[in-house]
Structures are given as C-alpha cells and as structure tokens.
Amino acid sequence: MSNNENHGHEEHVDEVMGMKQGHGKVPRFLIVVYVILAIWAVTYALTAKGIDDRPAGGQTAAQGVSAEVGKGLTSACAACHGADLKGGLGPNLHGVVGKLKEDGVMKILENGKGGMPAMAKNSGWTTDQTKSVIAYLKTLN
C-alpha cells in the first residue's frame, strides 16, 4: 500500500521534473518574441528605407511637387529604364508624358503594368512625390 503511494509520488515527481525539463517553454516563448521582433525589424527597415529615400530625392520633398525631387526619385527607375531613362529592360521614358499624359503615367506608377512594378505604391510615395517624378519625366520630353 505504502509502496503504491510511493510510486504515485515518484510519478508525480517525474511530472514535476518533466515540467522542469519543460524549461523549453522559456526558449519557446523567447522564440515567439524573437519572431515578433524580427517582423518588427523588417518592417522598421523597410520604413527606414522609405524615409531615407526622401532626403536622397532632395530637401524640398515636403514642399510639394518638384521636378528636382522627382529627378532624385527616378534613380529607382534606372535599373530597368536605363541610367538616362532612355530604355533598357523597360521602354524609353523620354516623351512618355506627352504620349500617355500625366494621368496615364500616374496610373502606371500607382498600379504597375506588365513587368512594370507599382513604383509609387511600392515606394510609399505621397501623391506629391509621384507628381514630382512625372514633373521630372516631363522635362525629358
């Protein structure tokens, strides 16, 4: 009888020790925290990049539409449209505002088209920043 009770106690101790081994619960919790931190870090890095782009576009970014600001922002287009935006993977952008009108270019920048990404949306540009890009493209007419 007393042996059975002892066994019962031993099993209980095992469970307690099992829970102690369940120290793994702390790392598991930390992993969850780490994953949340990692997601936050990635989100923060992407946000920080967006903020970083504004000074690169020019110090007048907050002052509305500016071809000068737009010129800075079109560095993001050069990878596909060529360093001088005269064409590469994407078509020549000289004269494109005359061809598609401001509304047409605005739609392409906001929604993308074929292999053309939705640059304004992807870069988190304000309407003024997108208009600035178009203002710069106009100077290439």
Ligand code: HEC
């Ligand atoms: C990842 C490559 C890529 C990037 C980056 C890119 N484009 Fe494009 N773009 C393309 C491709 C490919 C097309 C052709 C799409 C089609 O007609 O199917 C295109 C088409 C366009 C058109 C329409 C041209 C026409 O004659 O129909 C405009 C305007 C344009 N891009 C502007 C821009 C601007 C401005 C930027 C930078 C803010 C930019 N693109 C960045 C690949 C890119």
